[in-house]
Amino acid sequence: MTVLSSALDPSGPEYAAARETMLARLDEVGAEHAKAVVGGGEKYVARHRARGKLLARERVELLLDPDTPFLELSPLAGWGGDHTVGASLVTGIGVVEGVECLVTANDPTVRGGASNPWTLKKALRANEIARANRLPVISLVESGGADLPSQKEIFIPGGALFRDLTRLSAAGIPTVAVVFGNSTAGGAYVPGMSDHVIMVKERAKVFLGGPPLVKMATGEDADDESLGGAAMHARVSGLADHFAADEPDAIRQARRVVSRLNRPASYGTPGPVEPPLFDEDELLGVVPGDLKVPFDPREVLARLVDGSDFDEFKPLYGPSLVTGWARIHGYPVGVLANAQGVLFSAESQKAAQFIQLANQRDIPLLFLHNTTGYMVGREYEQGGIIKHGAMMINAVSNSRVPHLSVLMGASYGAGHYGMCGRAYDPRFLFSWPSAKSAVMGPQQLAGVLSLVARASAAAKGQPYDEEADAALRTMVERQIEAESLPMFLSGRLYDDGVIDPRDTRTVLGMCLSAVHRAPVEGVRGGFGVFRM
Known part of the structure; x- marks a missing residue:
C-alpha cells in the first residue's frame, strides 16, 4: 500500500501549541499583507478614486476570468525597509480568456506608481517566471518611471526590464501593455517594447520627456496630450494599437487581445484529481513552534498529495530525507522532504539518484525544506560528506525539470542549496510562516x-x-x-511569498499548471562529474 497513514493527534497538547503558534504568525503576515493592499494609504487612494480611476488590484480583478484564482507573487517586497510594503507593484499569475498569464500592475497610489529598487527586483522576478514558464505578460501601466531619489539603484540595472520584454517577444511569448495613466521617461519603453499596446483616452500619457523637460531641453512649449496622449499615439505616432474609451473598455480590449493569441495547449494533461484523505486545516499543527523539535514530513504529504498516495523511494536508506512519487491536482511530482533535519552521505546520494530518475521521466520536483544542513564532524568528513553533498548539489544544479520549493521549517547552510534554494532557480519558492533560513542557526x-x-x-x-x-x-x-524570519527573506524577494500552510496544495497546483505551459523535459546525460 502506498497510501499514507497519519499519527497526528489534533486533540493533543503538542498539536494545539503548534497550531496556536502558526496562527499567531499568520496574523503577523496578514497585517503586513494588508499594508500592501492599502498601497499609499487612505489619502492617496481617495485622491485616485476622485479622478475616476480603478485601483491596481481592481484592474487585475476585472482583467481575470470571473471566479478564477490569482496567485499573487512577492506581496511583501520591500518589507522592513524605507519603501512601502509591496513595492508599489502587484504581480501574479491569473487566467485571462482561459490563458494563464503573468500580470503586473503599477500601484499609482504609492508615489504615483514610481519604481524603487524593490519594484525593479519584483518586476524582474515576474519576467523571469514568465520566461521560464512561457506565460504571456500583461502590464497594467501607470507609473511616473524611476523614483528619482533612488535612481542610483535603479537606472543601471533597470535596463534589464526592457531587455526582458524584447527577449520574451523574441521567444514567442506575447507581451501586452495597457496604459491607464502616466508612462513616462524609462517607463515609456514598457509600451514601446510590448507586442500589443492599449491606451485609455485622455488618461494615458506616454512620453520620454514631459512638458517641463522638453521646455528645459529645447525651449519648446508643449502639452501632455500633444506630447504623449492616447489620441496622438493612436492617430499620429502609431504607438497605440488600440484606443480605449475608459478603463473598463481598455481591460475589455486586453481580454480580446489575449483571446486571439493562439497559445498552445498545456504540455501536460493532469490526471484525475483526488483530494487528500486528511484535512488540510491540520497542517497548522504539524510544524512545532520550536524548530529544534523534528516532525515527520509524511504528515504534510498526507494532507498535500492526491489521495494521500505517496510511493516512497528507498524508505529504509537515508531516512533523514524522504523521497518518492505522488500527484498534486493530477500532476505527477517527485518529492524530496527533509525528515530529521540533518543531511548525511546516504541522504545526499539518495537525493542525487532520485533527481536523475525524475529527469529521465520528465517529472517536476517538489522540495519541502526542514534542514539544518549537511552533517559535520570527523567521522562524517572522513566518510566523504563534502563529495556526497556536492553530488546532491550537482544534481540539483543541472536538473532541467521544473523545481518547486516550499520552506516549512529550517533551511540552513548548504542544505538550503541542496534542497534547491533561491540561488538554484526553482520555478517557484514559497515559505510557511514557520520557516527560517540563514547560514546557520x-x-x-x-x-x-x-x-x-x-x-x-x-x-x-x-x-x-x-x-x-x-x-x-x-x-x-x-x-x-x-x-532568518520569513517576512525578512520575503521582503528581499528570496521567496515568492509567505503562504498559509492550508493553501499549499492550491498554490502548488497553480504552479504545476503554470510550469506545464512550457515543455517539461529532463536532462539526458548532462550532469557534471559526480565525485564518487
Missing part, C-alpha cells in the same frame, strides 16, 4: 564567533571578557534570528 553562529574570539584571546595571552562575550552572543543571536 542563531545560537550556532553566535557560538562560533565566541569560540573564535576565545581562541584569539588565548593565542595573544590575553584574558577573555566573559561579560562582553555574553553581550556579543545575545546581540548576534537577535540579529540572525531577525534576519
